Amino acid sequence: DGGITQSPKYLFRKEGQNVTLSCEQNLNHDAMYWYRQDPGQGLRLIYYSQIVNDFQKGDIAEGYSVSREKKESFPLTVTSAQKNPTAFYLCASSALGGSTDTQYFGPGTRLTVL
Amino acid sequence: ILNVEQSPQSLHVQEGDSTNFTCSFPSSNFYALHWYRWETAKSPEALFVMTLNGDEKKKGRISATLNTKEGYSYLYIKGSQPEDSATYLCAFPSGSARQLTFGSGTQLTVLP
Numbered sequence: 001d002g003g004i005t006q007s008p009k010y011l012f013r014k015e016g017q018n019v020t021l022s023c024e025q026n027l028n029h030d031a032m033y034w035y036r037q038d039p040g041q042g043l044r045l046i047y048y049s050q051i052v053n054d055f056q057k058g059d060i061a062e063g064y065s066v067s068r069e070k071k072e073s074f075p076l077t078v079t080s081a082q083k084n085p086t087a088f089y090l091c092a093s094s095a096l097g098g099s100t101d102t103q104y105f106g107p108g109t110r111l112t113v114l
Numbered sequence: 115i116l117n118v119e120q121s122p123q124s125l126h127v128q129e130g131d132s133t134n135f136t137c138s139f140p141s142s143n144f145y146a147l148h149w150y151r152w153e154t155a156k157s158p159e160a161l162f163v164m165t166l167n168g169d170e171k172k173k174g175r176i177s178a179t180l181n182t183k184e185g186y187s188y189l190y191i192k193g194s195q196p197e198d199s200a201t202y203l204c205a206f207p208s209g210s211a212r213q214l215t216f217g218s219g220t221q222l223t224v225l226p
Contacts, residue, residue, distance in 0.1 A: 004157075033213075040123075040218065041218055042120075042203065042215075042216035042217050042218040042219060043158075043203070043205075043216040044216075045213055045214070045215075048211070048213055050211070056211060059215075090157075090158070098212070099145035099212035100145070100146045100163050100207075102148070102160040102163060103148075103160070103214065104157075104160075105157040105158045105159070106157060107157050108157070
């Protein structure tokens with residue numbers, strides 16, 4: 001089955017800890033994205049990558065870091081510098097990252113900071 | 115940050131009713147307008163990508179129209195069914211890399 005997987009589904013973190021969210025795709029897509037959703041808000045872009053070994057900050061990158069060492073993988077690290085990390089995180093991919101490309105989403109990870 | 119607005123925020127309709135909701139976006143520098151459906155406990159899935167002024171797209175009972183000159187798109191659902199219950203998101207590519215900016219969505223509940 002082609003698609004995007006995210007793990008874990010639920011994640012709990014103590015304050016002050018870094019945590020890494022996994023995102024893998026087997027769609028052979030060049031572009032990958034990380035979004036954050038908070039109640040009552042739309043999806044907000046954290047980071048995106050249009051090619052291996054390159055990534056760009058989105059609208060709310062502070063306190064997050066990413067890597068893109070392989071085409072199929074785009075992990076997101078939520079660092080202790082992120083002030084309000086509790087949220088739902090969605091990973092997506094698209095074929096080339098163009099403005100008309102459909103994005104395909106993973107099932108999401110819900111992060112809770114205790 | 116670009117403003118993409120959706121209205122209403124939420125909507126309850128009876129099964130069989132037709133309904134519509136709105137996405138407003140900046141009318142300058144238009145590239146495309148995306149619609150996604152996000153059902154509870156599932157991933158968002160694409161409905162339409164609209165690119166031309168006056169465009170109308172249809173998928174079963176769901177259709178969408180686009181007015182790029184005035185900066186809005188309507189999504190219509192004819193004869194709503196309980197399985198249409200979902201949050202409907204629109205998204206507008208913007209910025210130098212034309213990444214998607216999402217609206218906050220319209221949450222539709224269809225009552226049986």
